[in-house]
Amino acid sequence: MSPALCYWDVRGIAMPIRFLLAYLEVDYEDKRYILTEPPHTRDVWLADKYNLGLDFPNLPYWINGDVKLTESKAILRHIARVHDSTGTVLPKDPTKAYKADMLESIISDAMMAVAMFAYEYDQSKQEEVLKNLHQKLTNISKFLGSNKWITGDEITFPDFWLYEALIWYTRFDNDFLDPYANFLEYIKRFESLPAIRKYMEEPNYIQGPCINPLAKKKI
Ligand SMILES: N[C@@H](CCC(=O)N[C@@H](CS)C(=O)NCC(=O)O)C(=O)O
Structure with missing residues (x-):
């Protein structure tokens, strides 16, 4: 089975x-x-x-x-x-491993932050919340820099979180990632991986929603 x-x-x-x-x-x-x-x-x-x-x-x-x-x-x-x-996906080298572990948490926090705002969407809080979300993205974008993947040249497990987190941000607002050229390149790079491209073309691939469809703001 x-x-x-x-x-x-x-x-x-x-x-x-x-x-x-x-x-x-x-x-x-x-x-x-x-x-x-x-x-x-x-x-x-x-x-x-x-x-x-x-x-x-x-x-x-x-x-x-x-x-x-x-x-x-x-x-x-x-x-x-x-x-x-x-x-390589789960790095054994202690330096790579601690970076991957740290990024897993940082990215997951950024992912949950946009989801939580979408669930309880409140336009009056938008300015303050968006400032906070952009601070999280700025930190991750700086860490990514010109690297191919989040911990360097090889794809590691936090990359699978990062791609998905970035998609949630674009679903919240199509232009959300415009200030982050390296994220836009990163999304293209991830989607160009042959196995990923193949998966995204399969009929059972889920385009959306990203979160519970009953959220106040649909993402
Ligand atoms: N920390 C858990 C959170 C799991 C969780 O909250 N699952 C939600 C969906 S995102 C759920 O509906 N769980 C079913 C339940 O609570 O019975 C994880 O990362 O897997």
């Missing part, structure tokens, strides 16, 4: 994992609970939630035989550890 990744039928925090699986050409089942169609209910998932043998029941989950885990960051690292034969 193929391993299964299960999440809602949105991009969400499963999307970096889906991209990594595509990049590593792992055969798996992309299971989805429907959230984008009425009645937009969590009930089907809640009926399953405590019956799957998960220690910490949540979405996304990854099940491969006896291996059952949740927590999106742990799942992504596990998949890199098990399926990346080059060993």
Whole structure:
């Protein structure tokens, strides 16, 4: 039986994992609970939630035989550890490793920050919030500099978070990334990876939404 990744039928925090699986050409089942169609209910998932043998029941989950885990960051690292034969996606060198770990957190915070604002969108707070979001992006953009990938010449696991975070920003506002030329180049570079390009052309590729469709501002 193929391993299964299960999440809602949105991009969400499963999307970096889906991209990594595509990049590593792992055969798996992309299971989805429907959230984008009425009645937009969590009930089907809640009926399953405590019956799957998960220690910490949540979405996304990854099940491969006896291996059952949740927590999106742990799942992504596990998949890199098990399926990346080059060993570069999850760097072992301590300097590269600490940078990758740090960036994973920094990027995930920036990703959650734009999602939280979209969920509770309030135009009166826009100026202040956007200033804050741009500060986060500026820091990451400076760190990226003229590097090909976020930690240097080789793609590492935080890159799968960074691409997805940047997409959420562009969905919030198409021009959001205009001040960051290196991000615009980075998006093109990621989308040009042959396995990623192939995945993005598949019918089951999720264009959107990025987050729960009931968010006040749709992204
Ligand atoms: N820290 C967890 C957060 C998981 C989470 O909040 N999942 C949300 C979707 S983003 C969910 O709907 N979980 C199902 C549930 O709470 O029952 C992770 O990174 O995987």
